[in-house]
Amino acid sequence: MTPEIATSSLFWFILVFYVSFVLGAGLFFARNNQSTEDFFFGGRRFSWWLIGMSMLATGVGSHSFAKYASKGFEYGFSSTMTYMNDWFFMPLLLFGWIPIIYYMKVNSIPEYFERRFNSTVRNLSTFTMILYLIGYIGIGLLALGSLLQPILGWDIETIIITIALISGIYVSLGGQTAIIFTDFLQGVVLLFAGLLIFGLGIAYLGGFDIFWNALSTTNKLPLADFNSPPDFNFVGVFWQDGVVGSVGFAFMNQAVIMRFLSSRSVAHARRATMMNVLVFLPIATIAVSNAGWVARAITNTSPEVLAETTNPNSIFTVVAGIVASSEAVFAFLVAAVVAALMSSLDSQINASAAVVVNDIYTPRAKNPSEKTRLRVSMLTSAGVTIIGIGAAFLFAQYGTIYEAHGAFHSVVTPPMVTMIFLGIFWQRFSAQAAVLSFVIGSVFIVLGIIYPFELITPFAHGTEFVPEKPYSYIRALYNLVACVSIGVIVTLLTKPPKNYDHIKGLTLWTIKDGAEHFKGAKVNPNAGITITVPGSEIIVSEDENNKICLPQKYMDQIKGNVGDLMYISDKRWYLGGLKSTHANLGSVSKFDGVIISKDVQRHAQFDLSRDLIIELEV
Amino acid sequence: MDLFSHSWLPFLYQYSFGLLIFGGGLFAIFKAYGHEVLWGEYKAFVVALVWGFIYVTSIHLIMTVAALNNAPQLYFIILAGYLITALLLSRYIR
Numbered sequence: 036m037t038p039e040i041a042t043s044s045l046f047w048f049i050l051v052f053y054v055s056f057v058l059g060a061g062l063f064f065a066r067n068n069q070s071t072e073d074f075f076f077g078g079r080r081f082s083w084w085l086i087g088m089s090m091l092a093t094g095v096g097s098h099s100f101a102k103y104a105s106k107g108f109e110y111g112f113s114s115t116m117t118y119m120n121d122w123f124f125m126p127l128l129l130f131g132w133i134p135i136i137y138y139m140k141v142n143s144i145p146e147y148f149e150r151r152f153n154s155t156v157r158n159l160s161t162f163t164m165i166l167y168l169i170g171y172i173g174i175g176l177l178a179l180g181s182l183l184q185p186i187l188g189w190d191i192e193t194i195i196i197t198i199a200l201i202s203g204i205y206v207s208l209g210g211q212t213a214i215i216f217t218d219f220l221q222g223v224v225l226l227f228a229g230l231l232i233f234g235l236g237i238a239y240l241g242g243f244d245i246f247w248n249a250l251s252t253t254n255k256l257p258l259a260d261f262n263s264p265p266d267f268n269f270v271g272v273f274w275q276d277g278v279v280g281s282v283g284f285a286f287m288n289q290a291v292i293m294r295f296l297s298s299r300s301v302a303h304a305r306r307a308t309m310m311n312v313l314v315f316l317p318i319a320t321i322a323v324s325n326a327g328w329v330a331r332a333i334t335n336t337s338p339e340v341l342a343e344t345t346n347p348n349s350i351f352t353v354v355a356g357i358v359a360s361s362e363a364v365f366a367f368l369v370a371a372v373v374a375a376l377m378s379s380l381d382s383q384i385n386a387s388a389a390v391v392v393n394d395i396y397t398p399r400a401k402n403p404s405e406k407t408r409l410r411v412s413m414l415t416s417a418g419v420t421i422i423g424i425g426a427a428f429l430f431a432q433y434g435t436i437y438e439a440h441g442a443f444h445s446v447v448t449p450p451m452v453t454m455i456f457l458g459i460f461w462q463r464f465s466a467q468a469a470v471l472s473f474v475i476g477s478v479f480i481v482l483g484i485i486y487p488f489e490l491i492t493p494f495a496h497g498t499e500f501v502p503e504k505p506y507s508y509i510r511a512l513y514n515l516v517a518c519v520s521i522g523v524i525v526t527l528l529t530k531p532p533k534n535y536d537h538i539k540g541l542t543l544w545t546i547k548d549g550a551e552h553f554k555g556a557k558v559n560p561n562a563g564i565t566i567t568v569p570g571s572e573i574i575v576s577e578d579e580n581n582k583i584c585l586p587q588k589y590m591d592q593i594k595g596n597v598g599d600l601m602y603i604s605d606k607r608w609y610l611g612g613l614k615s616t617h618a619n620l621g622s623v624s625k626f627d628g629v630i631i632s633k634d635v636q637r638h639a640q641f642d643l644s645r646d647l648i649i650e651l652e653v
Numbered sequence: 654m655d656l657f658s659h660s661w662l663p664f665l666y667q668y669s670f671g672l673l674i675f676g677g678g679l680f681a682i683f684k685a686y687g688h689e690v691l692w693g694e695y696k697a698f699v700v701a702l703v704w705g706f707i708y709v710t711s712i713h714l715i716m717t718v719a720a721l722n723n724a725p726q727l728y729f730i731i732l733a734g735y736l737i738t739a740l741l742l743s744r745y746i747r
Contacts, residue, residue, distance in 0.1 A: 112716065116663075119709045123671045126678030126702055130686065130695070247725050252656065255720035257713050258663035269663035277667070305698065306746050313705050314739045317712070460681060543685045 042186055042362070049366035054201060054373060080299045080604075081215055085611035087307035089215045090294045091315040092222035092374075093382040094284065099323040100229075100372050101178035102437045104354075105347030107327020108334075110267055111254025114327055118320040120277035121285060121312050128285050129305045131459055131543045136292060137301050138549030139540045144287050144455070145394040151458050151541045152466035159473050161394040163451050168289060168387040169419060170443050172380060173426025178436050179376040180427070181348040185356070186369060195427045198373075202380045203420030214381045215297060216613070221374035222315070228371030229322020232351075235358040236329030240336070249332035262497045266438060270496040271508025275445050279511040283448040286455050289386035290379075299602060299612050300652060326354040333357065348436055384423070388415040438507050445511035446484070450476045453518035461526070462535050462542050468525040476518035483513055554600050554653045561594040565650040567606060568629055570643040578632040582621040583649070585629055595620045595651050603631070603639065606646040614639050617652070660717050668710055675706050697746050708738055 081089075106114035141147045144164055149157035179198055180191040187194055240246045247255075259269040285291060285308075298304035330350050333341045345353055351372060359365035392412050397403065403411070433439035450473045457464040457472075483490045487505035494513045495506060506513075535542075540549035550558050566589055583601050585593065595601070597620055604615030616639040624630050629649075631641075641647060679702065683691055691699060712731055719727040 112720075119712060120667070120671070122705050122709045123674040124678065125705065126675065126682050129698065129702070130682040130691075131678075243725070252720055252723075253659055255716075256656070256660050257716035257720070258660070258667065261658040261662045261666070270666065273663075273667060273670075278670075302747065306742075309698075309701060309705070309746065310742055313708065314735075314742060317735060543681060546685055 042366075045362050046186075046366040046369075049363060050370055050373070053370040079297060079617065080602075080615045081297050081303075081612040082299060082608070083303040083306040083310065085215060085219055086294050086298050086303065087310040087315060088222040089218035089297075090291060090307060090311045091319055092218035092225065093290050093294065093379055094311075094316075095222075095225060095319045095323060095379070098174045098178035098379070098436060098440060099319075100326070100351045101181055101348050102440060103320075103324040104327035104330075104351045105435065106267060106437055107324040108330045108345075108347050108350045109327075110259060111250055111328060111331060112257050112324075113259040113267075113269075114324045115320045116258050116269065117272060117276040117280065118316055120273075121281050121316070124282060124285060125308070125312065127460070127543075129308060131546070132286055132455075133295050133304050133308070134301050134546055134549055135459065135541060135543075137295060137298075137304060138553035140553065141292075142296070143289060143390050143393045144292065144451070145390065147541070148454065148458070148469070151538055152454075152469045156454065156466060156469045156473070157394065159470070160451060160454065161390060163447060164287070164289060164390050164394075165387060165419075167283070167287070167447050167451070168383050168390065169422050169426050170430075170447060171288075171383045172387070172419065172423030173428075173430050174436065174440050174443070175376055175380045175383065176423060176427035177430045177439075178348075179372065180431075181346075181436065182352050182372050183369070185349050185352050191431060192428065195424055198376065198380075199420050199424045199427075202376070203384065203417050214385055215294075216611075218382070219611075224374045225371045226315070226318050226322050228368050228374075229325065230318070231364070232355055232358065232368055233321060233325040233329065235360065235364070236325065236332075236354065239358040240329070240332055245336070246329070246332050249335045250328070251335075254328075254331060262495075263499060265499045265501045265504075266435070266507070268498055268508070271498055271506070271511075272441070274515070275441050275508035275511035279448050279452055279515060280444050282452045282456065283444065287448070287451050289390055290382035293382075293386055293389060299604075299615065326351040329358065330354045380423075384416050384420055387419040388412045391415045391419070438504065442504070442507045442510075445508060445514060446480055449480070449511060449514035450518050453515065453522055457519070457522050457526075458542070460543050462538065462544050463531045464522060464526050465529055465532070467529055468522050471525045472518050472522035475521045476514070479517035479521075480514050483510055483517075550653050556596075556598050558653055559594075559596060559599050559651060562651050562653050564593050565648055566592050568647050568649055570641065570645045570647055572628040573641065573643050573647065574626060574628045574630045575636045575643075576630050576632050579634045580621075580632050581618050581634055582632045583618040583629065583635060584621040584624040584631075585649070586624045586627055589629065589649070590623055593649065593651050597622055600652040602650040602652050603635070603641075604648050604650075605639075605641060606648050614641055620651075656721065660721060664713055664717055667713070671706075671710070679703075701742060701746055704738070704741065708734055 103114045135141070136147065139150070141150070145157045145161040148160045176195045176199055180194040183194050184191055237243055237246050240249065259267055259272065262268045262270050294307070295304040298307060327350055330341055330345070330353070333354070334343055340357065341353070352369065355365055355368040359368060392408055392415060396411050397408065430439045430443070433442070453472055453476065454469050458469065487510070488500055491506045491510050491513045492500065494516065495509050498506065498509050500506065535545060539545045540552045568589065583603060599620040601618050601620050602615065603618060604612060616635055618631065618635045711734060715727050715731050719725055
C-alpha cells in the first residue's frame with residue numbers, strides 16, 4: 036500500500052528551485068572543462084575534505100534512502116549493519132590500491148587490467164564494468180521513482196524517465212568538476228535532511244524515551260538474525276554487501292576510483308577515504324535509515340497513523356509527510372532525496388562515460404583529438420543514461436529494491452573482485468589465470484542460477500531456500516569461492532614468470548616503483564615543503580610547457596630540483612583546490628618573480644591579487 | 654527468547670572475519686613497504702587504521718549491549734568515540 040501525499044505550489048517551487056540550482060551549477064562549472072582529464076578527473080587537484088564529502092554523496096544515493104529506510108521499517112537498527120564493514124579493507128585500500136591507481140595514472144579499472152594482464156582481460160572487464168555501472172544507474176532511478184511516487188502520483192516509468200533526462204543533461208554538460216562541487220553541497224544537504232527527519236520524528240513521537248521504548252529488543256540490535264528470514268539475514272548480507280559489495284564499491288566502482296584520481300595527492304585521497312568512512316558515513320547511516328526506525332515506532336504505537344502494510348520502498352516520503360511540521364520542511368526533505376539521487380547518479384553516469392571513452396572508443400579510434408574525445412564523453416553520458424532507464428524497468432520487476440540490488444551485486448561483482456584482489460596482492464597471478472577465473476567463474480555463476488539448491492546450499496549457512504528468489508544474498512559467497520578457487524588453481528598449475536619487471540608499480544609488492552613512475556624522475560626526499568608567494572610576484576609567460584620557474588630565494592626554501600612536480604594553489608582553503616594545478620619545476624627564474632607558463636595559468640585561473648601556495652610534490 | 658543468533662553470533666562471525674581481513678591487510682602492507690618505512694613515514698595513518706578498527710567494533714559491541722540491557726545511555730559512549738575520532742583525523746592525519 037502506498038498512500039498519496041497532497042502538495043501545493045510552495046512544495047513545487049522549492050523542489051524546482053533546488054533542481055534548477057543544481058543544473059545551473061553544472062552549467063557554470065562546464066566552462067572549466069578543457070579536456071577529458073578535466074571532464075573525468077577534474078584536473079587531479081582537489082582537497083581531501085571536498086573529495087571525502089563527494090565520495091559520501093556518491094555512496095549515499097537515493098537507493099540508500101529507499102533500501103535502508105525500508106529495512107529499518109521492517110527490522111530496525113540492523114538496517115545499518117553493512118555500513119561499518121568498509122574499515123576491514125582499509126589497509127589494503129589506503130596503502131595498496133590508492134597509490135597503485137594514482138601513481139600509475141590508471142584511468143579506469145579495465146586499463147589497469149590491460150597493464151597488469153593483457154587486452155583480453157581488459158575487454159572482459161570493460162563489459163562487466165559497464166554492466167555494473169548501468170545496474171547502479173538503474174537501481175538509483177528505480178529508488179527515486181519509488182520515493183517520489185506517493186508525492187507525484189505519476190506512474191513510476193514517467194518519474195524514472197523525467198529524472199534520468201534531468202540528470203543526463205546536467206552530467207553531460209558539467210563533468211567531474213561540476214559533480215565534485217555539487218556533490219559537496221548535496222552531501223551536506225542530505226546529511227542535514229536525514230538528521231532533521233530523525234529530530235522531527237522523535238519530536239512527533241513525544242521524546243527519545245518513547246521512541247526507544249516503542250521498539251522491540253530485536254529492532255534495537257545492530258545486526259540481523261544470523262540466517263533468517265531469507266529476505267534479510269546477517270550471514271547473506273555480510274557476504275553480499277559487507278564483503279563483495281564493499282570491495283566492489285571501494286576497489287572497482289569507477290566513480291569512486293575517479294574520486295581518488297581527482298585528489299591533489301595520494302595523501303589527500305587517503306585522508307578523504309578515512310574521513311568518509313569514520314566520520315561522514317556513521318552520520319549518513321543514521322540519515323538514510325532513521326525514517327524507517329521512526330516509521331516502525333509510529334506503527335508500533337499508532338497503527339492508525341501508519342499501517343503495517345505500508346510499502347517499505349516509499350517509507351521515507353511517507354514518514355516525511357507525517358512528521359514534517361510544514362510544507363516547506365517537507366519540500367526540503369524531498370529535495371534532499373532528489374539531491375541524493377543526483378549525487379550518485381551523476382557520478383555513475385560520468386564513470387560509465389569514462390569507461391566507454393577510455394576503454395572502448397580511444398583504443399579503437401585513430402588518435403582522436405581532445406575535442407572529439409570530449410564530445411564523445413558527453414554523448415556517451417547521454418547514452419548510458421538512456422540504457423540506465425531500461426535497467427530501472429528491469430529491476431522494477433524484482434520486488435524490493437534491497438533484494439534487487441543484492442541479487443545484482445551477488446552475480447556481477449565476484450569475478451571482478453577476484454581479479455582485482457588477486458591481481459594486486461599476488462604477483463604470480465597470471466593473465467591466463469585471470470581470464471580463466473573470469474570465464475569459468477562466470478560459468479559457475481550461471482550454473483548457480485540454474486541449480487541453486489544443489490550448488491549454493493553447501494554455502495548457505497542454514498539460510499532457507501526460497502524457489503522464487505533462491506539465495507539472493509548468500510550466492511555471493513558461492514560465486515566468490517568459485518572465482519577465487521579457479522584463479523588460485525590455474526595460477527599454481529602454470530609456471531611462474533621469471534621476473535616481474537612488466538608489472539612494476541601495479542601490485543602491492545612492487546608499489547615502491549609507483550611514485551617514481553608518476554613523477555618520471557627520482558623521488559625528492561624533501562617533498563612536502565610548502566612556500567607562500569604573493570600573487571603580485573607571479574609573471575605569466577607566453578610558453579605552453581606546463582612549467583613554473585622560481586627565483587633563487589624560493590628555490591633555496593623549497594629544495595626542489597629541475598623537473599620536480601609542483602602543486603600550485605590559491606591560498607584560500609575553502610576553494611578546495613578549484614584554483615590550483617600541477618606543473619613541473621623549470622630552471623631558476625632570471626627575474627625576481629615567479630614565472631608560470633600560460634597553460635598553467637589557463638588551467639588554474641589564478642587570481643593574481645591573492646597569495647598562492649607552492650608545494651613540492653613526490 | 655534466545656537472542657544469541659540475533660546478537661553475539663553475528664557479532665562474533667563478523668569481527669572474526671573482519672579481524673582476519675584487517676589483520677591480513679595490515680601484515681601485507683607492513684611487509685610490502687617495510688616496517689621502518691611504514692612506521693617511520695606513515696605512523697599517524699597506521700595508528701588511525703588500528704584506532705578505526707577498534708572504534709567500529711566498539712560501535713556494534715555497545716549497540717548490542719545497549720539493546721540487550723535496555724540501556725540507551727550507552728550511546729553517549731559511541732558519541733564520545735565519534736567526536737574523538739573526528740578530532741584525531743582532522744588534527745593529526747596529514
